[in-house]
Amino acid sequence: MKILAVAEQRENKFKKPAFEVVHTARKIADQTGGEAIALVIGSQIQSMAAELGGYGAHRIIAVDEPRLEKYSSTAYSKVIAEIAKKEQASVVLIAATAMGKDCAPRAAVKLDAGIGSECIALKTEGSDITATRPVYGGKALTDIKINSAIKVFTLRPNVFASGDSSENKAEVEKAEIPLAESDFSSVTVETLQASEKLDVAEADIVVSGGRGLKAAENFKMVEELANTLGGAVGASRAVVDAGWRPHSEQVGQTGKTVSPTLYIAIAISGAIQHLAGMSSSKYIVAINKDKDAPIFQAADYGIVADAFEIVPALTRELKKITGK
């Protein structure tokens, strides 16, 4: 069985989900006696592609041409589908990132393949794969099997292990996929990066604030705590709807689903739609003055007290450890 892992790069850098996808492909290959093939799409990416050997790729294919420098859903999905066909891959793994979620459904249609999106577990039995994915915003999980010849899975970032880079090496093979003008009917003209700010969905530590903080300016203490921990700031829906924080920070069913190692919920009561988006975090800390707040049911550690008193003290105490 051949497993094609699409290793996403942006501005010629890999982010962690690329390694997670390659490492997962290798694991499936080891279990099935198959081959893990990493695919990198971009411009001038041949040398960086070699790094994927360390994460377990048996082979690395680079589709390298100037027009692929920036993301295009139409062109990237064509490259993925053409390489999958050429290599006769039976499984295609793509990270469930903004880019991956945009091009995977297209590639699936081109391959006449079923798709399981935002998977959080893949279980192999023989050549059979059962995928687990959250539904209803994380209030339920579903186990699925794909019955088409080719199977496409997108993997939720931060859930699958990326492994540590090893001594394993693989040659980078250059592949040409002929692309017509019409394959670039949608193209990225500009990337507007907000800042070097860590995205709440990618962060290992998330500090979120809720309506109990009373005003937008009181998020300063949430930011300070997040900075001390090297984490990202999140927000509840109430706070985003009130315009205190941007929607990109919203955690919950109509925001982002996060599964960091540590999630600190400050003055968040824990509405069901919020819990759905963060309850898969490894450790949850709740700080709320209402002892009956549902957030305490989801938390590993709780402090029942006023956030305005606790949070600055917590930041000070943590600084002793982090040295920041």
Add this chain to the structure above:
Amino acid sequence: MKLAVCINHVPDTAAKINISADGKNIDKTGVNFVFNPYDEYAVEECLRLKEKNGGEVIAVSLGSDANKETLRKALAMGVDKAVLLKDDSPRDSFSVARALADYLKEISPDVIFFGKQSVDSDSAVVGVMVAEMLGLPSVSVAVKLEISNGSAVVEREIEGGKEKIRTSLPAVFTAQKGLNEPRYPSLKGIMAAKSKPIEEKIPAAVQPKVDVIALRKPASKSAGKIVGTDIGAVPELVRLLHEEAKVV
């Protein structure tokens, strides 16, 4: 300009989800179904495009008679026509996309809108699949859209920022929260919607490519530990995070 918007009827995000006896579906008893939140942004954007450029807005929904409630709300918001692709059979993303694509091909809109995902299956793939099936470009998770001279410039949300995409038309877009502020239906709109017809069509049966083996609740955590009720608990919390959880 012909605008189509695909909308879904889903459990309210405030609803508790229970599993039905067959272990593969949700128990719908007592569950309130609503307009899929992201689809409201999609409808609003189509209405604004129509107000600016003229034309008509057609709302399409695939599902049972229950979906008529959401189609009615779309009519009340101001869409011109509502179409129910009536089908009760279980479908996966692929077969949903196929049914919608078959219908959309018949009416060939200039702009097709979806919400970025349905908050039931959370797959976030149908809109883009429909685009591919129709041979059209697409931009998903749109937070800003400008259309002029047969092309569109769209901002979509990415990790830690946005990217600006240029695409030719016709095209498919999926709406993210923040794209606009959806209007409330006016009383006049609500009254008018009551008498507007909802066209019904039967989509072709399509074999799903994904089989559901089980639907289950995530393992519930045992309630955690209350470390304390005042500022004195802070050093102990830090110790637990550092020594027990080893996360800081």
